[in-house]
Amino acid sequence: MDLKDLDVLAKAKCMECKRVDSVEVNAANWLDYINNNVLVQKMWPDLGTWDREVIIGCRTGFYQCALCSSLLESQAEEA
Numbered sequence: 001m002d003l004k005d006l007d008v009l010a011k012a013k014c015m016e017c018k019r020v021d022s023v024e025v026n027a028a029n030w031l032d033y034i035n036n037n038v039l040v041q042k043m044w045p046d047l048g049t050w051d052r053e054v055i056i057g058c059r060t061g062f063y064q065c066a067l068c069s070s071l072l073e074s075q076a077e078e079a
């Protein structure tokens with residue numbers, strides 16, 4: 001089996017609301033990303049910002065979903 005034919009699901013859990021987001025990525029790309037410290041934007045240039053955040057969150061364990069992130073931002077503006 002070729003890893004290039006396999007997709008894996010990268011999941012990240014939001015630190016605030018505990019919701020889990022996921023992105024499907026190619027397994028070969030994922031291993032390359034993990035093992036060779038390739039930048040997310042270089043590995044998946046076509047993915048949207050939040051899909052990339054999920055991938056980073058899956059790797060680092062730190063993730064904040066788009067909703068919580070925008071909520072916190074608006075709170076910061078009010079303060």
Ligand SMILES: [Zn+2]
Nearest residue numbers: 014017065068
């Ligand atoms: Zn959240």
